[in-house]
Amino acid sequence: MNQNQTVASESLKFIITSLEARKHGYLPKEPIPKPLKCQFCQKTLYHRGLINPKSRVVWKWLPPERCNCKKAQEYWKKYDEEQERLMLERAKEEERERFKRRIKKLLGESGIKKRFLNRTFDNFEVDDLNLEAYEIAKTYARDFENYKENGEGLYFVGSFGTGKTHLAVAIALYLINKGVPVICKTLIDLLTDIKKTFDSSQISEHEVLNIYKTVDLLVIDDLGKEPPTDWAMATFYSILNDRYENCLPTIITTNYNDKELIERLSRKSDTKTAGAIVDRLHGTCSLVEMNWKSWRTIY
Ligand SMILES: [Zn+2]
Incomplete structure (x- = not known):
């Protein structure tokens, strides 16, 4: 040389x-x-x-320098893996915090109404009829990361006053306490937030839509209550579809069976979008039936 x-x-x-x-x-x-x-x-x-x-x-x-003896190599391999795991965890946590700040900035908190803020698992009155639904909801909240991995949601259907909203809100509150970004509201409130952006120069429709499409968990309470417009149904479908494609879970509560729900979400005789919405929900959510009150009135 x-x-x-x-x-x-x-x-x-x-x-x-x-x-x-x-x-x-x-x-x-x-x-x-x-x-x-x-x-x-x-x-x-x-x-x-x-x-x-x-x-x-x-x-x-x-x-x-790191030693290259066999035991040291094994030690450093484990060490590096652990460091990487911690780094990913920190990055995920930071991403969640950023997301929550965006929700707060654009929508103000999670959307849970004041009167629902005490609906936790602890104060849900468990009885023979609702025990199964309660267990499903609790397991879902506890194992949310697994369900989220598969984009799997829950679909609470049943008669008025059986505790569907209570369980859905309890899941949302449980996860919010764990730091998970969650939005929980009725479809009408969700759509109102989007409409508000039409007159705003600060916040764009795209930003708000994007939050609904990408939040870790979206809970829609009382689906079917609202009178639909073409815009409302198209917007809702696009949110659900993007969540489906991003493999993100959605939780629904509704008082209506499929036939009633499709009717209620349809404009005049056009049932196509409403049918697609209901199909999409059943394809991604496990059904939790809470139908005993109407069952009691029949017999
Ligand atoms: Zn060594």
Whole structure:
């Protein structure tokens, strides 16, 4: 190797060990740290230093080299995996916080009405009739990450006053307390938020729609109560469809069976969009029937 090559290869190398620094007379800005021993094979491990090749100065010391003995390799592999896991977790947490700030900025909180804010699992009155629905809801909240993985939601259907809303809100509150971004509202309120953006120069329709399409969990309470417009149904379908494609779960509560719901969501005789909405919901949500009151009145 001629001298030019030596200079070139040295100037490309910005990290050297403390041993090399000593050997080649580099000037350390901080005292040279004492080398460590590998905890497994006792090999001496020198600290690495960041250098300026021109001035031959070590301007910062880094942790020592990693030993390449088998046990050390295993140790570092585990260490790196754990670091990566923590980093991903932190990134996910930050992403959730960003999302919640966006919800707050654009919609103000989760949308749960004041009178519903006490509907938790703790104060749900469990009896023989609603026990199964209660268990399903509780399991869903507890194992939400698994359900979310598959984009699986819940579809509470049943007569008035059986506790559908209570259970849906209890899931939402449970997850909100865990830091999960959740929006929970009636379809009419959801659509009103979108309509408000039509007159706003601050917030765009796209931004609000995007929140509904990407929030970790969307809960629509009391579906079918609202008189639909073409715009309302098309908007709702596009939200559901995007959530479906992004594999994100939706929870529905409704007083109506499929036939009634399609009728109620249809404009005049056009049942196509309403039918597609109901199909989409059944394709992605597990059915939770809470129908006993009407059953009682029949018999
Ligand atoms: Zn070692």
